[in-house]
Amino acid sequence: MSSVAIDGGRFITFEGGEGAGKSTQIAALAEHLRSQGYTVRTTREPGGTELGEAVRGVLMGEYEAPMPAMSELLLIFAARAAHLLQVIEPALDNGEIVLCDRFTDASFAYQGVARGLGEPAVATLERLVQGERRPDGVLVLDLPVEQGLARARSRGEDNRFDHEAVAFHTVVRETYQMRARANPERYALIDAAGSSQQVSRAVIAAAHVWL
Template sequence: MTSRGKFITLEGGEGAGKSTLLAGLRQHLLAQGVDLVLTREPGGTPLGEAVRAIVLDPAQRGMCAESELLLMFASRAQLVRECIAPALAAGQWVLCDRFTDASYAYQGGGRGVPEERIATLEQWSVGELRPDLTLLLDLPVATGRARAAGRGEADRIEVEADAFFERVRAAYRARAAAEPSRFRVIDASLTPAGVLAAAIDATRHLFGAAA
């Protein structure tokens, strides 16, 4: 019988360095012989990528919080059924750039959508699926925004005010404090090598845990 794969998610605010860490962690896991699937949210499927284009489009500034939340969960439901669940069932590991914690942080903390409403959508769209490990890249909002400023034209989320991102960061940190066994908070102000080393250390227990 094939053992269930491991599900690792990366979370963090703008400019936290998730893309750099994803590349380094992917290389490390592959070197360990892991059969790995790399994906992202919103996105990861044709439907999800179409949703991503809508959600991040600066022309959609009038999108209400409820529409944003529902679009995120539409993308997530498709990703789970088309990609994540089948991969885990086949014994593959999944490394995902954001997952449901992002909705609690961005649409919950940032937009003010009640947590219980997000929890209802979570139960309906992804069931009991939760990451085995969530790496939260944490750094001050000002630092992250300064990093992100050099990446080209800002998307619909990136143009939000600092206060929005402060709420996002606070929501992430609260979730990490509430679930210390799942989260590993990493100081994203470290060098890329330091961040990667911390992430690798956080994954070590997954190799000895049979699903």
């Protein structure tokens, strides 16, 4: 099958709380799209580049003193700048579909609202780092907080963010829900509580709207 290039590419991001199944669903969507002939690039934030992965290690680490919220936000956008320059924009220029595990919606949910920095602080960095670049579509995998944290811990993948109080994760979830409902043309709110196959069907159907 010949590969399908899309003029300008497509940028689709996956968002959701801890344990929502983003990695599983990115892999499933990528496999489906490749079977349709599309060229797909999968990546993640923070990460995706050598610098980004180094920053990820810093962000996920535990420290004697809590990491300041602004330090957290600035580190994420420093990694994001490299990610856009080195990975995302070149792939889109080549007509690829980029599937990214988290992007700036996570910054709004985690640092802007749950950490209390305010959405204007995130929006300022969004403009400086991204210019006009926004995802073509955002898949929000929605899952009750306790269920998501239990999933993450059962896989042994818990990190500094998993150790936050349930109230923190509840605010994150509510922020994602609010952002998705405010812009239904660019967001799809996916019930992630079902089986992996059920969620994949919903993800695939939603993603095809943006292709």
